[in-house]
Amino acid sequence: MSLSGLLIWLLIGGIAGWLAGVIVKGYGFGLIGNIVVGIVGAFVGGWLFGQFGILGNGILGAILGATIGAVIVLFLIRLVRSV
Numbered sequence: 001m002s003l004s005g006l007l008i009w010l011l012i013g014g015i016a017g018w019l020a021g022v023i024v025k026g027y028g029f030g031l032i033g034n035i036v037v038g039i040v041g042a043f044v045g046g047w048l049f050g051q052f053g054i055l056g057n058g059i060l061g062a063i064l065g066a067t068i069g070a071v072i073v074l075f076l077i078r079l080v081r082s083v
Helices: 003-023 030-052 059-082
Strands: none
Touching: 003 030, 003 059, 030 059
C-alpha cells in the first residue's frame, strides 16, 4: 500500500469513526480511538456489504460502509462493556 493509500484509509477511518461516535452517543474514543474504530468498521462494513453486493466503490460509498461498520463495532463494544 502506498503512502497516499494509507493516508486515505486513515482519513476515511477518522471520518467514519467520528460519524459513528456521533450516531452512537457517548462512545467516542478520541481522535486516535475514532480512527481505529473507523478502520475496524471499514473492514467490517466492507466485508458485510461485499457479501450482499451493496454500496458503490466511490469515496462516499467507502465512508458510508465504514461508518455503518463502525456503528456495528461500537454497538458490539457497548454490549461487551455492559456484561
